[in-house]
Structure formats: C-alpha cells, structure tokens
Amino acid sequence: MKNHRKRPLSTALRFLTGSLSNSGSATSRSRFGRVLAFSCLPGLLVLSLAACGTADPVSISSPVASGVQINTGPEQNRIRSQQDSEAAKLLPAAIKQRGTLVVATTAGTPPLSFHASDDRTVIGSEIDLAQLVADKLGLKLELQVTSWESWPLKTQSGDYDAVFSNVGINSERKKLFDFAPYRAAYMGFLATDGSALKISSAEDISGLKIAVGAGTNQEKILLAWNAQLEKESKKPAELVNFGTASDTLLSLQAGRLDVSLQPYPSAVYQQNTSPGLKIVGQINAGWPNETLVAATTAKNNGLVGALSAAINSSIDDGSYHQVLARWGLSNEAIPSSIAVR
Secondary structure (H helix, E strand, O other), X not given: OOOOOOOOHHHHHHHHOOXXXXXXXXXXXXXXXXXHHHHOOOOHHHOOOHHHOOOOOOOEOOOOOOOOOOEOOOOOOOOXXXXXXXXXXXXXXXXXXXXXXXXXXXXXXXXXXXXXXXXOOEEOHHHHHHHHHHHHOOOEEEEEEOOOOOXXXXXXXXXXXXXXXXXXXXXXXHOOEEEEEEEEOEEEEEEEOOOOOOOOOHHHHOOOEEEOOOOOHHHHHHHHHHHHXXXXXXXXXXXXXXXXXXXXXXXXXOOOOOEEEEEHHHHHHHHHHOOOEEEEEEEEOOOOOOOEEEEEEEOOOOOHHHHHHHHHHHHHHOHHHHHHHHOOOHHHOOOOOOOEO
C-alpha cells in the first residue's frame, strides 16, 4: 500500500475539476446503458423507511410525499450484512491481515456523507454502503474524514484503502485510480410543489431562472444548454449563483427562482426534509455521456476486485437496496458492480 508514488497537486486538481464523463469502450457504454435502464424504473423513489426493515430512528425529519423519513441522529442502527467468503478471498494479503478497511469520506453533503445531529458522528448513504462492503469482506470499517482536495493524494499514498464520497468515474481519474461502481450518477432539478415544470433537455429551461453552484459540473451542463438555446435563437436560462445551500432554498421557496440544479441525492434530501419542494427532472451527471459513482482505490493496488465482489454480494442479498431506499436513493441503484481498472 505504501509503495504508491505521490503525485503533484496539479495532477490531482485536473481530475478533481474534470467533467464527470465516461470515455470507456463500447462494452462499458453498453453496460452503463443497462445500469441506467434499471435505475430509472418508476416508483422506486417512493419506498418508505418502514419497508427497509431498519429500526428505531432517533432523529427524524417530517414525512413528505415520497414517504421517506431521514434519520439524522447519531444512532443509525445501520443495515448490516454477513461475510461473503468468496469476496473476502479477493482481498490483498496486507489488508486481510490488518483486519480493517480504511475508508475516506468528505462528510459535507447530506444524505451522502454528513455529520449527524450531534455534530460529531458521520452518517449517510456512503457510510452505510461502506459498512456493507466491510461486512462482506469480513473487515472492521475504519472511517476517516478528509477534504475533497485531499483524498486523491492520500489514497495514492496508501493512507486510505478506498474512498466512498460520491466520486464519479471519468477519463482523467481512470489514469490514477481503480473503481468499483455502486450508484448511478444524476443531477436533479428542484422546484416548489406548485411548479408545473418537467425538465429533461435544453428546451425545457428556456427563459427560466436557475440556481446552480459556480464552477460545478451542473453549471457546465447548463452553460452548454444555454449555448444550444442561443444557437436556436431561443431565450437562454438565467443562471444564479448563491453562496450557501440555505440561501438557494430560501430564494426557491420565496418564488425568486424557478428551479435549482444540484446532485440528485442532495435534491432528494431537500425534497424529503424541506417543505413544499419537489424534483421536476433529472439528467445524468456525465451529460452528454453517462457516468457512475464508485468506490475509488489507488491504481493497481489489488483491492478493486474485492470491493466489486462485496457490492455485488450486497446487491444479491438485498442489503444494498435497503440502504439506498433508506436514504431515498433507490432511483440510483445499479444491477451489478463491474470493476473499472
């Protein structure tokens, strides 16, 4: 693990800011297409917490139309799974001997990875999925909170075995890391309950006032859509940047915005915890291509096969789907995890 050479910060920044697109083989693109067809099955988003078999939430938001209740308390009573001996056999000897899986996460984005109501405990769907993987591999989960800027170098140096923090697969990252996919990657358009908007393409945003984070992949997509609208002599959308998520929500609820574009899990969380909001559209985060979110490991460190096998075992026994449903993310489920090296 410690033999991986550290890369210059400039190298890391190139893929941190890169577009979430996939430039893989035709086989990979076909596989991604099957994933997206599966994950868009209607009705999956309305699975309730009660249906997941999870017990005794401590701090719960008010129920909303989707039926999902989000437990933000420190006592998560996580969904657990049993060891899969075949998956565990694929572990590198050093990790198997150590007995722990060291996972990095950024802990800044609900419902993916964030601090619970005690402001100390890190919770979220990424943490739950990492726990399932550790269970399947017969390892104890050791969680490390890091910044988005720091995880690449620390993963390459061997400080972390894997990163579970909404990392999308793209061509730049594939040069330096291996990936075990575990979620589809979407962006969600969030509006108020009274909105009649349905957004899936550039034509649908013509003339709208849209909140989007500055310098994000979401903004890149909207700028491309605006360029298309202008080419067609149609009115582009007005893009507005806010300093905080709370400012965006207040403006949206006050009617000063038509819609907000953000990572789909964040939109789901806000729909489920903020009154009067709903998702009115989604697009793949790698538009115009497709991408997946994956557990990320240092290139050729020998771990990615075990991670994919553990994810597939969790998919097969149903614990994977229970975790996603618990956080309102069933719409991003994938049918299988195929390692990307």
